[in-house]
Amino acid sequence: MCTRRSSPFALLLVLAFGAGTAVAETPGLGKPINEADIAAWNIEVLPDGTGLPPGSGTATQGAAIYSQKCAMCHGENGVNPAAGILPLVGPSKFDRIDTMKTVPYYKYATTLFDVMRRSMPYQMPKTLGNDELFALSAYILSLNKIIGENDVMDAKTLPQVKMPNRDNFIIWAPDKI
Amino acid sequence: MTIHKRGKAPSLEPVAGNGLLDRRALLGRGIVFAGATTTGVGTLLTGAAAEPLKDDQWSLEMGSVVPAYQVPSRFEKDVIRTRSNPNNEFRNSHARTPHHLLQGTITPNGLFFSISHSGLPDIDPAQHKLVIHGLVKQPLVYTVESLSRYPMVTRMHFIECSGNSAPMFSNEPVQATAQALHGLVSNAEWTGVLLSTLLEETGIDPRAKWLLAEGADSLALHRSVPVKKALDDAMIALYQNGERVQPGNGYPMRLLLPGYQGNMNVKHVRRIKLIDQPAMSFFESKTYSQILPDGKMWLFHFVQEVKSFITHPSFGHSLNGPGYYEISGIAYSGNGRISKVMVSADGGKSWAQAALQAPVLPKAFTRFRMPWRWDGQPVVLQSRAWDESGEVQPLRADFVAARGQTDKPVTNPLGFPNQHYNSITSWGVDSAGGIKHVYA
Numbered sequence: 063m064c065t066r067r068s069s070p071f072a073l074l075l076v077l078a079f080g081a082g083t084a085v086a087e088t089p090g091l092g093k094p095i096n097e098a099d100i101a102a103w104n105i106e107v108l109p110d111g112t113g114l115p116p117g118s119g120t121a122t123q124g125a126a127i128y129s130q131k132c133a134m135c136h137g138e139n140g141v142n143p144a145a146g147i148l149p150l151v152g153p154s155k156f157d158r159i160d161t162m163k164t165v166p167y168y169k170y171a172t173t174l175f176d177v178m179r180r181s182m183p184y185q186m187p188k189t190l191g192n193d194e195l196f197a198l199s200a201y202i203l204s205l206n207k208i209i210g211e212n213d214v215m216d217a218k219t220l221p222q223v224k225m226p227n228r229d230n231f232i233i234w235a236p237d238k239i
Numbered sequence: 240m241t242i243h244k245r246g247k248a249p250s251l252e253p254v255a256g257n258g259l260l261d262r263r264a265l266l267g268r269g270i271v272f273a274g275a276t277t278t279g280v281g282t283l284l285t286g287a288a289a290e291p292l293k294d295d296q297w298s299l300e301m302g303s304v305v306p307a308y309q310v311p312s313r314f315e316k317d318v319i320r321t322r323s324n325p326n327n328e329f330r331n332s333h334a335r336t337p338h339h340l341l342q343g344t345i346t347p348n349g350l351f352f353s354i355s356h357s358g359l360p361d362i363d364p365a366q367h368k369l370v371i372h373g374l375v376k377q378p379l380v381y382t383v384e385s386l387s388r389y390p391m392v393t394r395m396h397f398i399e400c401s402g403n404s405a406p407m408f409s410n411e412p413v414q415a416t417a418q419a420l421h422g423l424v425s426n427a428e429w430t431g432v433l434l435s436t437l438l439e440e441t442g443i444d445p446r447a448k449w450l451l452a453e454g455a456d457s458l459a460l461h462r463s464v465p466v467k468k469a470l471d472d473a474m475i476a477l478y479q480n481g482e483r484v485q486p487g488n489g490y491p492m493r494l495l496l497p498g499y500q501g502n503m504n505v506k507h508v509r510r511i512k513l514i515d516q517p518a519m520s521f522f523e524s525k526t527y528s529q530i531l532p533d534g535k536m537w538l539f540h541f542v543q544e545v546k547s548f549i550t551h552p553s554f555g556h557s558l559n560g561p562g563y564y565e566i567s568g569i570a571y572s573g574n575g576r577i578s579k580v581m582v583s584a585d586g587g588k589s590w591a592q593a594a595l596q597a598p599v600l601p602k603a604f605t606r607f608r609m610p611w612r613w614d615g616q617p618v619v620l621q622s623r624a625w626d627e628s629g630e631v632q633p634l635r636a637d638f639v640a641a642r643g644q645t646d647k648p649v650t651n652p653l654g655f656p657n658q659h660y661n662s663i664t665s666w667g668v669d670s671a672g673g674i675k676h677v678y679a
Contacts, residue, residue, distance in 0.1 A: 094379060095372070106520075146324075146331075158532075184457075238465060
């Protein structure tokens with residue numbers, strides 16, 4: 063988890079606005095808060111695995127959870143979803159403008175965990191437990207044959223999954239970043 | 240009284256093919272057609288005489304009660320957004336701006352486009368909080384009330400969904416209005432607190448290169464934004480055209496990133512976390528990443544590049560006989576101000592410069608206008624914009640060669656491959672005055 067770190071804080075803003083510029087007076091009405099008190103909202107998972115919780119799961123465990131909590135919209139086995147909803151299994155080669163983008167499109171497997179953790183199930187988001195999230199990640203990656211049926215997903219293994227499309231992304235304008 | 244002419248009246252000879260006139264004819268002197276034209280189109284003195292005038296009923300009785308919050312006349316009932324999910328089924332909802340029925344540059348709040356991925360949250364502004372944390376010196380929490388005491392700025396900016404105009408990638412032109420094709424862009428005057436002001440208070444760890452912005456909606460929609468942009472012109476917007484931001488546009492506060500993909504302008508923003516790497520959220524790594532024909536994908540295509548389209552006349556309108564018309568439309572660029580708009584009435588063979596309605600503001604709609612005398616023959620109307628960074632709106636052939644198009648026609652204008660399209664729109668006018676969407 064990302065918390066306070068020990069390195070010195072530079073005055074980046076002074077640099078951004080020009081060295082020597084006096085910092086404008088601001089009302090100072092923001093209330094200080096500790097990172098610990100932000101925990102309930104602090105849910106993102108980054109590509110390097112930062113933010114992944116403890117816990118683990120396999121595709122077999124995930125299949126049962128999927129049938130119960132996901133299949134009604136995304137379809138059994140990740141195909142034939144309800145109208146207006148994307149499947150979770152799809153092509154892994156992308157060279158047409160309208161190729162359907164599903165899980166194999168993601169650059170990082172952490173994106174799958176993150177979107178389930180914050181947004182799913184659609185009707186009652188933020189209710190999946192950590193083991194459920196790892197198990198569902200394993201199941202959906204396994205359906206797409208990105209990992210094996212018996213692979214265990216946890217905070218260590220999930221960021222190491224090599225997504226099939228990972229090396230095909232190019233940054234549009236690096237100077238904007 | 241003697242009227243002294245100042246300078247020469249602009250020529251009313253066409254300045255480009257199919258009857259485009261000199262834009263200077265719009266600069267206050269009015270259009271005067273000197274007698275019958277060579278096309279035989281008399282515009283002022285021909286046609287049936289007007290009916291004798293009489294009082295209508297509304298001129299003879301007291302009107303209705305003045306409402307507390309006024310809405311348009313009942314006769315304007317068709318000037319509404321078109322919705323993709325009117326029954327709020329479990330999927331996203333689009334509501335598109337009727338550009339072909341509006342004028343000027345400001346999108347009224349009720350007609351401002353909206354995309355919601357999980358319905359509109361019913362947020363109590365007294366309970367809403369914005370936290371800024373992560374790689375900062377001091378995490379801080381703000382409320383609507385506290386932000387209301389901060390120094391504010393007011394700026395005019397468009398917001399465009401980066402999938403706006405995606406039906407234009409169809410290999411055959413979709414027969415649809417400017418609302419259906421281009422209705423996912425709107426323009427408003429935004430008032431709020433610059434994000435840089437708040438980041439001054441939290442301080443920034445130099446390792447922070449990105450910030451994650453997250454909404455209070457049920458999906459907790461989040462996007463990664465370069466710190467560079469956050470310190471440039473990002474705003475926590477509280478007001479939209481003078482009143483509080485609309486629920487569909489981010490009530491009670493949204494992140495405003497002028498000129499950047501609409502989805503990054505996170506609505507109902509409740510958390511901003513400074514981080515050392517992009518989060519690779521669902522929406523940035525999948526939905527708004529763009530597939531190129533060579534099998535590569537663009538990541539972080541943030542800037543909504545220079546674009547224009549004609550709104551009048553356009554699909555859904557018809558021309559009522561030959562004569563004078565004003566062609567007009569909107570132009571905008573995420574790079575800055577519009578510097579020039581050219582209009583063609585002959586499918587791009589010849590072009591004439593359009594008048595730009597002042598003020599021309601950066602990253603905001605600019606209305607362009609072009610006087611036109613239609614001779615009744617088939618024409619193809621197009622507009623093409625330039626911005627102050629030197630970027631030019633690409634021609635369609637060049638654009639689809641670089642970016643691709645579908646193999647089969649897109650029959651549903653709501654078909655939505657989420658690809659940024661900023662090439663040219665062409666309206667074909669037939670001799671009966673009917674208007675079709677064409678590629679030229």
